[in-house]
Amino acid sequence: GILQSLVIVGMCCSCTMLTAISMSAIATNGVVPAGGSYYMISRSLGPEFGGAVGLCFYLGTTFAGSMYILGTIEILLTYIVPKAAIFVAEHKEDEVDALLNNMRVYGTCCLVLMAIVVFVGVKYVNKLALVFLACVILSILAIYAGVIKTIFEPPDFPVCLLGNRTLQNHAFDLCMKTELKDNLTVTTKLWSLFCDGPDLNATCNDYFASN
Known part of the structure; x- marks a missing residue:
């Protein structure tokens, strides 16, 4: 899908470039x-x-603005200030719902602040545009900095694979079928998800048994 993705990006860049050239030609005629x-x-x-x-x-601007706000809040609560979350999940399976509720609250507050700036006047919007442009440039530089950092210090992303399928660890803690305890081989929680019992001779799912 790399070639198809490059084609999509090229089409989007072409539309943006043509729009920018047209707007420049129009804006040249006067203020x-x-x-x-x-x-x-x-x-x-x-x-x-x-x-x-x-x-x-x-x-287009309306939907794009909503996506920008949600993306900002998600990055803010996930990586920058996770302690600022209002809703905290008690169980791991509730993390998505808690994140969505936090995005609703903080997104609404962010939207209200942006609306206040817009209603004050376009003059102040143009002044804040430089601040937002600096944030965008800083974000782009952070992406390249992250790429360079991962070259020298590759991150450790634990992924649990069963054959060629990834597993979500909501119901198990170890990504292995069996483990060694007191010189005895015992089954894990992952085993109980695909087998009808905790014993080693239990009947298991065919895909689980073959991988």
């Missing part, structure tokens, strides 16, 4: 007043095409 892209679209294409394109632009 764009308040309204930004909406003003340029409506004045350049007319009310009919400008309204249709502006509606699509509005919907």
Whole structure:
């Protein structure tokens, strides 16, 4: 899927580049007043095409903004400040629900703050654009820094494989069928998930037994 992914990225970059070139040509004719892209679209294409394109632009920006907020909150609570979580899962299988609830709360707060900035005026939005641009550049640099770091210090990601299938360790603690305790071979919790008993001669799932 690498080739197909590169084709998708190339198409997206082409659309972005063509849009940027077109906007540059329009903005060269004079200073764009308040309204930004909406003003340029409506004045350049007319009310009919400008309204249709502006509606699509509005919907795209709306969904993109929601995805950006959720992504920001997820990274914030997962890696940067995990102790800031309001909802904490008591069991491992409840971690997804707790994360979603935290994303709802913090995402709503973030959206309210952004709405306040927008309602104050476009002037302040343009001033904060430099701050957001710095955050984006810092994020991109962090990606390359992480790539360089993993070259010299590869991370240890424990993955439990059964044959060619990955297993989620919600119901077991060791990624092995048996373990040695007091010079005795005993079965683990993973064994009990695929076999009808804890004994070594128990009947097990065919795929489990063959791998």
